[in-house]
Amino acid sequence: MQTDPFHLVDKALDGDKQALGELLLSVQDMVYNLSLRMLGSPHDAEDASQEIYLRIITKLSSFKKESAFSTWVYRIATNHLLNYKKSMFAKMPPLSFEYYGADIESGCIKNSGALMAGVDEDLLEQELKMSCTNVMLQCFDPESRLIYVLGTMLKVDSKVCGEILDITPEAYRQRLSRLRQKMAVFLSEYCGLASSPKCSCKKRVGYAIQNHRLNPVSLEYTQLKPDEKLRYLQAMDEMDAQSQIFANLPTYRSPQKTKDFLLELLRSEDMETILRTGIQ
16 A cells, blocks of 8 residues: 655655655656656666756755645656756757758668677667657757657646646647647658658668667667556557657666665765755
């Protein structure tokens, strides 16, 4: 039986480390998956997630129980991620659908054994699929990306999304609909997952390796474990059929390294200071 988050918050504010640990572990996958979709790489998602956990701890006393704890966490996380400047993509010129489309049309070479370093081609294809779809999201500006990720991939209710973004649910749904249509047009024209003849993940494996977008000896997404209970999200409406590619991407368990970070933090001497000065 799950413990009421509000009760855990009260206990955490009273200095109960176990309650604080339960709160953080209950939202770790949610925070990690949002960070991954917003930032585009597992490494950046891990770093950002750790920073978000610290923000949750130090801002916990500001939680007034006027919404679900998860909604409050989403708000903390989104505010942090919208202004995150340390990710790989934040340090590069902004991507666009026009640039990505041109890259798809021009970027194919033979998948040679030397390039693939002995790694199975099907495995590399799956890795590129996970990587490419997350990178594709970087073609949206940060706020549009957030709207699309919350609605299409994480399936957050429009009322909650409106609260997070401080807009009405109707305004959120209208913006989400426009973004879905924009993504659907791009996918139908360029993406092999949407039956476009212009691209397939398998054909682009060699090109991705050559351009250092895919490393056969370090497959980031293959190392992540999908959460079997939440492996596939519900299908999109018929008008959003192409966006179903994103809706069906797996929800990942946050890496063991993230859980170890939380447990080590909770056991550290610094936590005593944080509990006294940050939460109270």
